[in-house]
Amino acid sequence: MTETVVVGAFGAGERLPAAEPVIEVRDLRMRYGAKEVLDGIDFSARPGEVIALLGPNGAGKTTTIEILEGFRRRSAGHVRVLGVDPERGDERWRSRLGVVLQSWRDHGRWRVRDLLEHVGLHYAPFGTDRIPRPWPVDDLIEAVGLTAAAKTRVSRLSGGQRRRLDVAIGIAGRPELLFLDEPTVGFDPAARREFHDLIHELTDLVETTVLLTTHDLDEAEKLADRILILAGGRIIASGSADELSRQVAGETEIRWTRDGQRFVHSTADATAYVHHLFLQYGEAIGDLEVRRSSLEDTYMKLVLEAEVAR
Amino acid sequence: MSSMRLGLRRGWIDIRHTFTSPAELWQYVFPAILLLGTAFFMRNATVPGTSFSLGARTLPSAFGMGIAMGGLVATAQMLIVDREDGTLLRAKAVPRGMTSYLIGKVVTIGGMSLISFLLQLIPGLLLVKGLDAGGTDWLTLFWLLPLGFVATLPLGAAIGSLFDDPRNMAMVMFPILGLIAISGIFYPISGFPGWLQGVAQAFPMYWLGLGMRSAFLPDSMASVEIAHSWRHLATFGVLTGWAIIGLTLAPMLLRRMAARESGSAVAARRERALTRVGR
Numbered sequence: 001m002t003e004t005v006v007v008g009a010f011g012a013g014e015r016l017p018a019a020e021p022v023i024e025v026r027d028l029r030m031r032y033g034a035k036e037v038l039d040g041i042d043f044s045a046r047p048g049e050v051i052a053l054l055g056p057n058g059a060g061k062t063t064t065i066e067i068l069e070g071f072r073r074r075s076a077g078h079v080r081v082l083g084v085d086p087e088r089g090d091e092r093w094r095s096r097l098g099v100v101l102q103s104w105r106d107h108g109r110w111r112v113r114d115l116l117e118h119v120g121l122h123y124a125p126f127g128t129d130r131i132p133r134p135w136p137v138d139d140l141i142e143a144v145g146l147t148a149a150a151k152t153r154v155s156r157l158s159g160g161q162r163r164r165l166d167v168a169i170g171i172a173g174r175p176e177l178l179f180l181d182e183p184t185v186g187f188d189p190a191a192r193r194e195f196h197d198l199i200h201e202l203t204d205l206v207e208t209t210v211l212l213t214t215h216d217l218d219e220a221e222k223l224a225d226r227i228l229i230l231a232g233g234r235i236i237a238s239g240s241a242d243e244l245s246r247q248v249a250g251e252t253e254i255r256w257t258r259d260g261q262r263f264v265h266s267t268a269d270a271t272a273y274v275h276h277l278f279l280q281y282g283e284a285i286g287d288l289e290v291r292r293s294s295l296e297d298t299y300m301k302l303v304l305e306a307e308v309a310r
Numbered sequence: 311m312s313s314m315r316l317g318l319r320r321g322w323i324d325i326r327h328t329f330t331s332p333a334e335l336w337q338y339v340f341p342a343i344l345l346l347g348t349a350f351f352m353r354n355a356t357v358p359g360t361s362f363s364l365g366a367r368t369l370p371s372a373f374g375m376g377i378a379m380g381g382l383v384a385t386a387q388m389l390i391v392d393r394e395d396g397t398l399l400r401a402k403a404v405p406r407g408m409t410s411y412l413i414g415k416v417v418t419i420g421g422m423s424l425i426s427f428l429l430q431l432i433p434g435l436l437l438v439k440g441l442d443a444g445g446t447d448w449l450t451l452f453w454l455l456p457l458g459f460v461a462t463l464p465l466g467a468a469i470g471s472l473f474d475d476p477r478n479m480a481m482v483m484f485p486i487l488g489l490i491a492i493s494g495i496f497y498p499i500s501g502f503p504g505w506l507q508g509v510a511q512a513f514p515m516y517w518l519g520l521g522m523r524s525a526f527l528p529d530s531m532a533s534v535e536i537a538h539s540w541r542h543l544a545t546f547g548v549l550t551g552w553a554i555i556g557l558t559l560a561p562m563l564l565r566r567m568a569a570r571e572s573g574s575a576v577a578a579r580r581e582r583a584l585t586r587v588g589r
Contacts, residue, residue, distance in 0.1 A: 062573065062574050063574075065573075066572045066573060066574065069403075069572075069573075071402070071571065071572035071573070072572055091405040091406050092405070094403075094404070094405040095405040097403075099403040099573075101396060101399060101400060101403065101573060101576070102396075102573075102577070103396065104395055104396055104576070104580050105395045106392070106395040106396045106397040106400060107397060107400070109327040109330065109331075110323070110327070114323060118316070118319065118320060118323070119400075119404055121311050121316055121319075122316060122404045122405050122406055122407055122410065123404075123405065124311055125311070126405060169400065173404075173405070181573050
């Protein structure tokens, strides 16, 4: 798992200014009528981080991401995206964001290259010395692996190619922050794998902060540096996949056999327990298994607790 | 590149696409064939009170209807469809995307209406006897066509922004079909009851038909119109009035519509559309 390294703090070289958070959310609340969908969300994202909002359906993930995208008004709370309140974001602010939408049948008659070129041209006035915009269209097509399909009509693309196009549209303006809302819903396992690889390649290629929502634990674990678990309108846990699995009680399950009998024991300090076990019984111990609670166990446990608490 | 140029490009690409499939070429050709066929079969009927061919009278009236239908119905329909399938959300996610989208739509609809118009006009002038377009008549077209677009297109956009389900298009179509029936497109309305004439004259359809007749029929035919005149000034006034109404309402309604677009809104519509086809 990636650990965030604080650059410049250890006197190795130039001193960088303290990086401004790309996303800053404090006490975000959203209410539809009497229903409280978001009940005080707090988090922030540093430049280059890949963050997953993970949670069951109806947890408020999509509402959160749509508020950050500037597509939805919040009820209350402090939100800054690239230093700007999304409700007041102008076109320049918009040009620094990328949104990956799930295509359906829009622009069916457009050819891939025509569409990407057209989208890209909107970003041209917003290029800077540091970030030239848009991404040159042929490079972009190559980056998402659509070169062979550049002249194909969108309606003729396969499902996997279509996802690549969706991503290409989202990153056409070289966004500093990219939003992916439930990017792989309805994918078959192969298409999902392919999509994950693509996102990995892209995050390696460019320094883009990514916020994605998913209800798929495996996806969050694969893509994200940091996972925020959302349940019942609150963030109930956050950290890397490793940190999260350690966070919940930290119980580890130990199984072994002795004299043909099976034993199971749960403990916080597995190493010490196993050490004692061998001191006591030595070679009589067989079939030893030490299993740390998986992220899935953690996730289920956290979500259940949150639901019971409500 | 400015939003204007992006919009023009977008419109141009969209128009080009309408020439790439047989189904869409048919959409251009079919109304022209239907209309010329109608004019042909009505050639022996005459306009009441004259010896002038009813078929030749119908043709220019239908040109006016075509402009009104393009501006009102095609605009509303495209907006509803683009909203359902997420085209509009894509435009919203891109800087100045909404502006270039809307300019693109104006270009697309204007261009398509113009192409349809020419496809009806040119064979009409060649095949239908009695049409008469002199020098000043072409000048009439120069103000009538653009004004007709401005009077109907924003109005169509305003209507389209009120519906978010293509199935509700019927609610738009029925009143418009009614309007065609009372607007003197296929038959003069001077014999209709006064109140019905009044209703017809409140809407742009009647005036677009009248304006087109003034351009393509001999001036003597003005005698069978209401008030025995082509009434250019009134045509200009009513169409301008609708243009002002449309241009006032459309930006407000479009902004309200755009503000409601989000990924989940499109996803919900997709869900609804998929259950509709019974998958």
